[in-house]
Amino acid sequence: MSSAPEGYDPHAFFPFAVTVDLAVFTVREARLHVLLVERGEAPYKGRWALPGGFVLPRESAEAAARRELAEETGLTQKSVCGFHLEQLRTYSDPDRDPRMRVVSVAYAALVPDLPEPRGGGDAAHAQWWDAGATGPLAFDHDRILADAHDRIGARLEYSCLATAFCPAEFTLGELQQVYETVWGVELDRPNFRRKVLTTPGFVKAVDGPPRRTGGRGKPAALYRAGAATALHPPLLRPEGRPEGRTS
Amino acid sequence: MSSAPEGYDPHAFFPFAVTVDLAVFTVREARLHVLLVERGEAPYKGRWALPGGFVLPRESAEAAARRELAEETGLTQKSVCGFHLEQLRTYSDPDRDPRMRVVSVAYAALVPDLPEPRGGGDAAHAQWWDAGATGPLAFDHDRILADAHDRIGARLEYSCLATAFCPAEFTLGELQQVYETVWGVELDRPNFRRKVLTTPGFVKAVDGPPRRTGGRGKPAALYRAGAATALHPPLLRPEGRPEGRTS
DNA sequence: CTTCTTAATGGTCACTCTGACTATAAAGAA
DNA sequence: TTCTTTATAGTCAGAGTGACCATTAAGAAG
Numbered sequence: 001m002s003s004a005p006e007g008y009d010p011h012a013f014f015p016f017a018v019t020v021d022l023a024v025f026t027v028r029e030a031r032l033h034v035l036l037v038e039r040g041e042a043p044y045k046g047r048w049a050l051p052g053g054f055v056l057p058r059e060s061a062e063a064a065a066r067r068e069l070a071e072e073t074g075l076t077q078k079s080v081c082g083f084h085l086e087q088l089r090t091y092s093d094p095d096r097d098p099r100m101r102v103v104s105v106a107y108a109a110l111v112p113d114l115p116e117p118r119g120g121g122d123a124a125h126a127q128w129w130d131a132g133a134t135g136p137l138a139f140d141h142d143r144i145l146a147d148a149h150d151r152i153g154a155r156l157e158y159s160c161l162a163t164a165f166c167p168a169e170f171t172l173g174e175l176q177q178v179y180e181t182v183w184g185v186e187l188d189r190p191n192f193r194r195k196v197l198t199t200p201g202f203v204k205a206v207d208g209p210p211r212r213t214g215g216r217g218k219p220a221a222l223y224r225a226g227a228a229t230a231l232h233p234p235l236l237r238p239e240g241r242p243e244g245r246t247s
Numbered sequence: 248m249s250s251a252p253e254g255y256d257p258h259a260f261f262p263f264a265v266t267v268d269l270a271v272f273t274v275r276e277a278r279l280h281v282l283l284v285e286r287g288e289a290p291y292k293g294r295w296a297l298p299g300g301f302v303l304p305r306e307s308a309e310a311a312a313r314r315e316l317a318e319e320t321g322l323t324q325k326s327v328c329g330f331h332l333e334q335l336r337t338y339s340d341p342d343r344d345p346r347m348r349v350v351s352v353a354y355a356a357l358v359p360d361l362p363e364p365r366g367g368g369d370a371a372h373a374q375w376w377d378a379g380a381t382g383p384l385a386f387d388h389d390r391i392l393a394d395a396h397d398r399i400g401a402r403l404e405y406s407c408l409a410t411a412f413c414p415a416e417f418t419l420g421e422l423q424q425v426y427e428t429v430w431g432v433e434l435d436r437p438n439f440r441r442k443v444l445t446t447p448g449f450v451k452a453v454d455g456p457p458r459r460t461g462g463r464g465k466p467a468a469l470y471r472a473g474a475a476t477a478l479h480p481p482l483l484r485p486e487g488r489p490e491g492r493t494s
Numbered sequence: 495c496t497t498c499t500t501a502a503t504g505g506t507c508a509c510t511c512t513g514a515c516t517a518t519a520a521a522g523a524a
Numbered sequence: 525t526t527c528t529t530t531a532t533a534g535t536c537a538g539a540g541t542g543a544c545c546a547t548t549a550a551g552a553a554g
Contacts, residue, residue: 015262018339018350047509057348059260061513090309090337090352092265101304103265103350105337130359136282158405173531193532198511212523217530231482233511359506420502420554438542445540458550464501466548 013143020065021052021141023088023148024072024109025131027165027181031086032131035072036232041127045136050145051126052104062087064109073125084110086155088148096140102169108148128223132188153182158234160202163225171212171220172196174204183237195235201228259440264349266298268388270335270395271319271356272378274412274428275296279378281392282319287372290345291385294435297392298373299351312354319373320361325485331357331411334404335395343387355395357411400429407449410472419443420466430484442482448475 024035051072055064062085070080088106096102116128132151134193136142156162164168176192184231196202203223211219271282283295298319301434302311310333317327335353343349363375378396383389403409409425423439443449449468458466 007451013264013347014301016265017260018263018265019442030286046318050511053262054261055339058341060341061337061350087336088333090308092302092352093303094307098261101547103263103302105339105350188513189517189530190515190532190534216522216528217532220531229377235482235530236480236512238513256510435542436501436542437503437505437544442541461502463499463551465503467502483541485542 009016014101017097017100018055018061019052019102019104020055020061020068020105020107021091021106021144022065022068023050023106023145024069024111025148025165026111026113026128027178028113028128030177030181032149032181034131035074035126035135036129036134036137037125038127039138044207047136047138048129048134049138050106050141055105061107064088065109066107069109073111073112074126078086080111088144088151091140091144093140103145106148108152110152110161112165112167120246123182149182151220154236156182157236158229158231160199160226161232163203166225168222169206169212169222172223173220175223179235187238194239196218198226199227199231199235202231261348264347265302265307266299266309266317266349266351267436268297268314268351268353268391269315269356270297270321270353270392271358271397272373272412273358273360273494274425275375277362277424277428279396279428280375281378281381282373283376283381283384284319284372285374285449286385293337293448294383294385295376295381296385297353299380303385304354308352308354312352312356318359321373322361327358331408335391335398338391340363340386340387351391352394353391353395355399357399357408359412359414383482393473396429404483407446407473407475407478410450413472416459418459418469419450420467422450422470426482432485434485446475446478446482448473449478 025191026033026035033129037051039045039047039049045156051068052227053064053068061227066080067085069083070077072081086108088108090103092103092104094101094103112229128185131145135147156179162175162182165178166174172193173189175196176189178188180187181191201208205224206222206224211224212222212224257275269282282298284298286292286294286296296342298315300311300315302308306314312325312334313327316332317324321325328400333355335355336344337350337352339350341348344435358368378392379388381392384392407424409429413421414427419440420436422443423434425435426439427434429483451473453469453471457469459469
């Protein structure tokens with residue numbers, strides 16, 4: 001009766017507000033960080049929240065997310081278009097916003113270590129937080145953040161997007177740090193190296209033998225992200241053989 | 248300026264219609280089938296479309312999807328609550344519906360082989376189609392259907408949800424048929440069997456030695472879905488070593 | 495009643511990939 | 525110089541998989 005079997009029944013139309021929420025991740029100092037903004041008004045005044053905002057009348061959710069990403073990081077639209085941005089899922093609980101019916105499309109963005117977001121406008125409110133040590137966030141953002149973290153961790157297993165956390169040129173140690181930080185585990189360095197280098201298209205060595213000085217130890221070779229997007233076979237997290245095996 | 252840095256700015260509110268669209272899959276006669284409904288009105292009158300409808304004012308998208316699933320299959324709410332239903336992604340292109348701004352949350356449902364949907368109301372319009380041989384669908388539903396097929400194929404690799412396509416008790420041959428149908432490949436029977444049986448919790452044998460008569464050949468043992476949800480290590484599709492390897 | 499066909503089930507073997515580990519190289523620090 | 529640190533190279537055993545072959549148990553064909 002209230003449904004629309006043919007697809008769309010104008011009589012059943014009910015107006016929703018549609019927003020995007022962004023979980024913008026980066027890896028800083030071996031910790032996963034997420035960009036948060038402090039709320040200045042009720043509800044949840046003073047609480048921290050994921051950046052986000054309304055989808056405009058002539059804008060896709062993807063475009064809105066990209067726009068918000070630029071605004072909150074204080075960068076230009078152009079400079080953020082290289083960042084990895086992926087839709088997570090949509091949150092639609094009727095009571096997720098106490099004021100009105102708001103459906104939110106959540107996105108995860110992966111960015112390299114950026115300077116503190118002190119761009120002109122909106123970005124002034126934004127700040128990086130340790131993703132595992134945020135207080136309780138506004139609305140259902142704790143849930144969204146947890147889902148986003150889970151998703152990114154899973155994506156690292158089957159895709160090459162760990163490079164999205166790194167600058168244009170990076171060492172294998174830095175790439176490994178991304179995995180270790182997102183997964184919260186330590187990986188064996190030679191094994192990680194072997195896996196990355198034998199996966200065609202994951203990374204490509206920077207031509208000459210340039211090296212980066214980070215401090216101690218032997219200088220590391222530099223690499224760039226390769227053309228591959230999928231990781232086949234996957235790079236599975238350690239741990240977790242659930243039970244014993246037969247033999 | 249039009250965004251809402253603090254999270255929600257009532258002035259920027261723009262009303263959207265929010266719908267759910269369902270890709271309801273089943274495996275029939277070794278082909279992947281999807282449930283479609285024929286549109287009775289413009290736009291796309293006469294075209295087939297994914298079943299779906301508006302999200303009600305006090306309903307989550309998940310609940311709306313579950314409700315639509317029951318309506319379109321002609322089953323009760325209760326009987327569909329055991330079916331696997333998962334959110335895919337949200338489609339929000341401003342022009343995806345020529346009449347108004349509609350944001351649609353897409354879901355995939357996996358059901359066992361059901362009788363032709365001839366329940367009373369809405370279900371009378373619904374019909375199973377070979378998922379690879381639908382004509383062009385209404386709106387952006389071709390895209391949604393393709394995305395849904397891709398997602399289900401990928402989920403079979405890492406999860407145990409292939410059993411969602413099977414009746415309560417099934418043979419390993421039937422389970423293998425699910426993989427072969429969704430992936431469009433043939434699998435080696437003994438190897439598939441070994442993989443499924445050595446994965447703890449994927450399936451559990453039905454106690455006594457009951458067997459099912461399907462026609463020719465040796466009768467097969469029956470199994471039920473196990474408690475596991477994840478498949479670790481995964482059951483990867485064949486094909487696709489992208490390039491050669493070093494050694 | 496045999497024989498053929500079909501499908502389930504049981505097992506082998508080589509190869510790949512991974513985890514655990516050892517060794518060497520090249521830098522700064524003591 | 526020597527120590528420490530990090531990058532890089534290589535080895536080796538075990539798990540998991542793909543490609544097979546063999547056996548069993550049913551119906552169908554003769």
